[in-house]
Amino acid sequence: MEELKSIIGENLASLRKEKKLTQAELAEQFNYTDKAVSKWEKGETSPDIETLYSLCEFYGVTIDYLTHPGNKQDKEEYVIKDSDFQSKVWQTALSVSIIWMVATLIFIYLLIFHKFSFWQVFIWAVPVSAIMLNLLNHRYFKNRAMYFWCWSIFVWGALSGIFFQLIDQVLWPLFILGAPAELTLFLWHRMKK
Numbered sequence: 001m002e003e004l005k006s007i008i009g010e011n012l013a014s015l016r017k018e019k020k021l022t023q024a025e026l027a028e029q030f031n032y033t034d035k036a037v038s039k040w041e042k043g044e045t046s047p048d049i050e051t052l053y054s055l056c057e058f059y060g061v062t063i064d065y066l067t068h069p070g071n072k073q074d075k076e077e078y079v080i081k082d083s084d085f086q087s088k089v090w091q092t093a094l095s096v097s098i099i100w101m102v103a104t105l106i107f108i109y110l111l112i113f114h115k116f117s118f119w120q121v122f123i124w125a126v127p128v129s130a131i132m133l134n135l136l137n138h139r140y141f142k143n144r145a146m147y148f149w150c151w152s153i154f155v156w157g158a159l160s161g162i163f164f165q166l167i168d169q170v171l172w173p174l175f176i177l178g179a180p181a182e183l184t185l186f187l188w189h190r191m192k193k
Contacts, residue, residue: 008067009042009043010041010043010069012040023038030142054142057140058142073075073187088136092137100122100125103121123164126153127153127154131144148186159174162174
């Protein structure tokens with residue numbers, strides 16, 4: 001077991017250096033401390049399986065690459081192909097398009113069978129799409145800027161949904177909430193950097 005930790009550590013260190021990242025920069029990407037990354041690379045501890053999988057996705061290699069010694073020459077054999085990335089992009093697009101398909105079906109159903117035009121369903125599809133994008137970003141890409149934009153779209157989409165749902169009320173001041181929410185998101189995003 002100690003030998004496996006050492007192999008994983010060496011491979012993690014080599015991949016990090018190839019990407020020209022410091023231990024602190026890598027730690028920040030995965031919400032760990034630089035001390036934890038240092039312990040991984042020294043073989044003192046190993047990341048949990050979920051983190052190991054995320055590291056593989058981040059570096060574009062398979063788990064086999066991390067767990068086998070001397071893979072530097074045969075790295076091409078263990079590299080995750082661009083088709084995997086494209087597959088994730090297509091899966092993300094498909095997931096969001098399903099949300100819009102469901103919104104369209106709800107709209108058509110209510111219009112045909114209840115003679116009720118619930119056009120606001122399309123506005124509610126915006127924050128729901130933002131949540132889906134955020135979940136898939138967390139699972140596949142871990143793009144920090146995308147987290148910020150997804151939450152921002154969620155906030156403004158939800159405020160718009162409430163406003164247009166209750167349009168006969170005087171709710172325009174509701175949008176004032178968006179400004180401090182956006183500022184909070186921005187500061188949170190900058191603080192994480």
